[in-house]
Amino acid sequence: MNNILKSARLDFFLVLPYSKRIILADIIMPVFYTFTTGSILSGVSFTMCMAAILSCYTFSVSEKNGMEKLYGVLPVTKKELVLGRYVFTCLMGLFSLIMAIILHPAFLLLMKKECRPADVIISVIAGILTFSLYTVIQLPGYYKYGALRARVFMYVPLVGFFAFLYLLGSEKKSLTVLLGHPAVLAFAAVLLFIGAYAVSIALSIKFLEKKEL
Amino acid sequence: MKLIVSNVSGIPIYEQIKQQIKSAILSGELKEGEALPSLRTLARELKISVLTVTRAYTELEQEGFVNNVQGRGCFVMGKSSQLIREQLICRVETHLTEAIKASRMAEMPAEELHHLLDILMEENIDG
Amino acid sequence: MDNYLEVRHLSKAFPEFQLRDISFSLPPGYIMGLIGPNGSGKTTTIKLILNMLKRESGEIFLMGMDNLTHEKEIKSELAVVFDSNCFCGDWKVSQIENYISVFYKNWNSGTFSRLIRSFQLSPEKKVSELSRGMQMKLMLACAFSYGARLLILDEPTSGLDPVSRDELLTILSRYIEDGEHSVLFSTHITTDLERAADYITYINDGSLFFSGEKNEFLDMFRLVKGGPGELTGELKSRLLGLRIYSTGFEGLIRTEDLKLFSHLTAESPAIDDIMVFTNQKEGAL
Numbered sequence: 001m002n003n004i005l006k007s008a009r010l011d012f013f014l015v016l017p018y019s020k021r022i023i024l025a026d027i028i029m030p031v032f033y034t035f036t037t038g039s040i041l042s043g044v045s046f047t048m049c050m051a052a053i054l055s056c057y058t059f060s061v062s063e064k065n066g067m068e069k070l071y072g073v074l075p076v077t078k079k080e081l082v083l084g085r086y087v088f089t090c091l092m093g094l095f096s097l098i099m100a101i102i103l104h105p106a107f108l109l110l111m112k113k114e115c116r117p118a119d120v121i122i123s124v125i126a127g128i129l130t131f132s133l134y135t136v137i138q139l140p141g142y143y144k145y146g147a148l149r150a151r152v153f154m155y156v157p158l159v160g161f162f163a164f165l166y167l168l169g170s171e172k173k174s175l176t177v178l179l180g181h182p183a184v185l186a187f188a189a190v191l192l193f194i195g196a197y198a199v200s201i202a203l204s205i206k207f208l209e210k211k212e213l
Numbered sequence: 214m215k216l217i218v219s220n221v222s223g224i225p226i227y228e229q230i231k232q233q234i235k236s237a238i239l240s241g242e243l244k245e246g247e248a249l250p251s252l253r254t255l256a257r258e259l260k261i262s263v264l265t266v267t268r269a270y271t272e273l274e275q276e277g278f279v280n281n282v283q284g285r286g287c288f289v290m291g292k293s294s295q296l297i298r299e300q301l302i303c304r305v306e307t308h309l310t311e312a313i314k315a316s317r318m319a320e321m322p323a324e325e326l327h328h329l330l331d332i333l334m335e336e337n338i339d340g
Numbered sequence: 341m342d343n344y345l346e347v348r349h350l351s352k353a354f355p356e357f358q359l360r361d362i363s364f365s366l367p368p369g370y371i372m373g374l375i376g377p378n379g380s381g382k383t384t385t386i387k388l389i390l391n392m393l394k395r396e397s398g399e400i401f402l403m404g405m406d407n408l409t410h411e412k413e414i415k416s417e418l419a420v421v422f423d424s425n426c427f428c429g430d431w432k433v434s435q436i437e438n439y440i441s442v443f444y445k446n447w448n449s450g451t452f453s454r455l456i457r458s459f460q461l462s463p464e465k466k467v468s469e470l471s472r473g474m475q476m477k478l479m480l481a482c483a484f485s486y487g488a489r490l491l492i493l494d495e496p497t498s499g500l501d502p503v504s505r506d507e508l509l510t511i512l513s514r515y516i517e518d519g520e521h522s523v524l525f526s527t528h529i530t531t532d533l534e535r536a537a538d539y540i541t542y543i544n545d546g547s548l549f550f551s552g553e554k555n556e557f558l559d560m561f562r563l564v565k566g567g568p569g570e571l572t573g574e575l576k577s578r579l580l581g582l583r584i585y586s587t588g589f590e591g592l593i594r595t596e597d598l599k600l601f602s603h604l605t606a607e608s609p610a611i612d613d614i615m616v617f618t619n620q621k622e623g624a625l
Contacts, residue, residue: 006442013439017430061428069426072392074443075415212393227555253369257513263370264538264553 003076007084008091011058014067018057026050027099034104038113043104044097044123045130049158051096052134055089059147078208086139086201093131097124125186132193134160136200143207214242216250218259226261230269238278238293239301245294249279249287342404344368344490344522350388350398357546359384362398364541364551368489369519371512373533373554374526375611376543377619382526385543386494390420402490416444419483423495425475429468433461433478437485444486455481473504480511491515493525497532505529509536530611540611544619554611561614565590566604575601581617592617 001009015022030050034043062068071081101120108115141150214237218226237243252270256263270287273279278293290296316326345366352359359381366372374382387393389400391407400407402414427436433456441447456463459477461470470478476496483491491512497505509532515521527533533540533554541551550557561580567588576582578600579591592614598606609617 001442003443009442010439013431013435014428017428065426065428066424067426067428068392069420069422069424072387072390073415073418073420073426074440075412076443077412253517253519257510257517260509260513260535262536262538262554263516264555268555 003080004083004087007076007081008088009084011085011088014061015057018061022054022057026054026096027103030100031103031107035107035111038108040104040108040115040119041123041126044100044127047096047100047104048093048127048131049134049160051093052131052138053155053158055092055135055138056142056147058085058088059142063146063148079205082143082201082204082208086197086204089135089139093128093135097127097131100127129188129192130160132196136192136196140200140203140207143204143211214250216255216259218261227265227269227272230266231273234269234273235278235297238289239297241294243289245289245291247289248285249289251286343401344403345372345389345524346399346401347385347389348399348401350385350395350400352384352388352393352396354384357381357384359388359543359546362543362548364548366490366522366524366539368522369516370538371516371523371525371536372539372541373530373537374524374541374543375528375530375533375615376549377615378528381543381546383494386420386492386524386526389492390418416446416486417489419486419488419491421476421479421483421491421493421496423498425467425470426479427467429466431467432463433465433467433470434463436467436478436482440482441485446487448485448487452481452485455484472499473501476500476504476508480508484515489521491521491523493523495527496525497527497529505532512536530615533611542615549618557614558608558611560595561592561609562595562598562606563590563609563613564593564598564601564604564606570604581620583617 026047030043030047033046034040037043062071076084101124104123105115105120141152144150216230216233218229220226222229224232234243234249243249249270252266253263256266259266270279270281274281274287277296278290279287280290281287313326343365345364347365348363350359350362357379362381362385364372374385376382384393388395389402389407391411403417405414407414431439437447437449437452441449441452456478459474459481461474461478461481467475467478496508500508512523512525513536516523537554539552540554540557542549542557550560564575564579565588568584571582571584571589575591575593578597579593582589582591592609593601593606
């Protein structure tokens with residue numbers, strides 16, 4: 001296991017004591033949201049939004065415990081620490097997504113509500129898009145300012161989510177066009193995914209390396 | 214072998230160690246060829262720094278009482294007893310010479326000096 | 341064997357403080373005490389050695405390797421114990437090995453469990469539930485389990501009761517006993533160093549006051565005492581520190597200057613005395 005994966009693993013153990021809270025907010029709550037709205041798209045987006053908000057946990061827990069000392073001692077480079085954290089954050093997102101696309105359709109079908117496969121696919125893509133958009137902005141923010149001081153970054157996804165809902169409500173036309181072309185959406189998602197993450201990671205590494213402990 | 218140190222005796226610790234080792238050699242407690250306690254273990258047990266013990270052992274070697282074999286330890290040299298005896302006899306000579314000078318200044322006759330020596334030696338028979 | 345730690349002309353400037361031209365080295369098999377009043381630059385020096393702060397000039401070598409280019413290799417052989425806990429408070433003692441050991445090739449599980457037992461750390465306790473002394477022992481248990489050759493401690497004994505302090509110093513003595521390990525520890529509790537340290541590096545107000553053998557350091561100075569009338573201008577000019585009271589005075593003087601004042605009472609100073617006198621504010625003299 002290389003150092004990047006070891007760092008991601010360490011992050012996992014960092015948030016493990018908080019797993020109950022995380023699962024409640026990230027998995028259970030969104031199910032009820034889907035139930036009330038009947039829209040799997042909103043439900044999955046909400047899940048990914050939650051997952052992005054929870055990405056601050058690794059930062060706040062390590063800051064509260066003064067763990068930068070541990071990171072300063074372990075034989076890992078700052079680059080590996082940053083990459084490990086991104087890996088863990090994305091894995092958390094992936095886990096949330098998988099749970100969502102299992103639970104939400106099941107719940108909807110249980111409630112005898114409609115759930116089309118096309119909707120699910122669109123939700124997945126939208127989910128990945130929204131999660132990437134949020135975390136790509138949040139993580140460098142946390143690295144630069146620290147999670148405890150930069151609480152504002154935690155709420156970026158919330159802002160984004162409401163903006164998304166607003167768009168959904170108003171600009172129905174252009175959005176339905178976009179949503180009607182999954183291929184375009186998929187392509188955009190991939191581009192965003194790679195490009196934005198590359199920039200975000202580079203920024204995070206720069207901020208961490210500049211940080212004086 | 215008895216080796217203790219005092220932080221308040223005024224005598225530097227390395228000097229205390231040297232003196233006690235020399236006593237042990239003279240009394241026969243440390244025989245020729247026998248090894249001194251391991252330097253670092255001694256430092257730990259006496260709660261003093263390694264360099265302090267090193268200084269004591271190094272000076273003992275320079276003065277010819279022990280031989281430091283790299284990787285094996287410090288061993289008591291053959292003629293150590295003799296060397297120490299010689300050093301002590303030297304000291305007796307010096308002190309006696311001083312005593313004689315003082316007795317001359319006090320205009321003490323020679324027999325009185327001899328007599329004093331006998332009395333003191335009897336008193337100090339356990340010392 | 342090369343020095344385990346070599347610091348050459350280390351400098352770094354902060355808005356209110358400057359660390360200037362610090363150089364010292366630590367050979368294998370010895371304990372070095374890093375002393376200085378609070379705020380003098382001890383923790384800064386340690387952080388610079390660990391590359392937790394960026395230096396402005398100078399070089400730092402650990403086990404012969406440059407601390408910037410060989411950071412990972414160095415850290416596999418370097419152990420650090422800070423003055424406060426560095427683990428997540430919610431972690432249990434029994435879990436620490438699982439989380440940390442993967443980073444070290446030479447991790448020895450047997451050593452770790454033996455140490456946990458002998459330090460009497462209960463495996464089910466959370467890190468946050470341990471006392472300060474126990475937290476330190478936990479950090480030490482980790483440090484000793486991957487065969488680190490150099491151990492750096494930042495104020496390890498502050499906050500410890502005398503029994504724990506004694507235990508720690510004994511642990512450090514055992515650590516260097518085979519001659520293949522070294523310890524650097526920063527402290528302002530100098531009585532610990534009187535006992536354990538072979539070398540002393542004294543940093544005062546960001547500059548190096550002295551670095552070398554502890555015995556030499558103590559031998560360099562004497563404490564002179566005399567009556568009120570005996571404090572001449574000549575004497576005053578030679579003193580590094582002075583305290584005047586109603587029935588006399590005491591001051592710190594270099595041993596080589598002592599022969600000019602052989603009529604005065606002189607005694608060997610403790611490390612504390614040297615530090616207090618050399619750290620007096622301007623104007624005391």
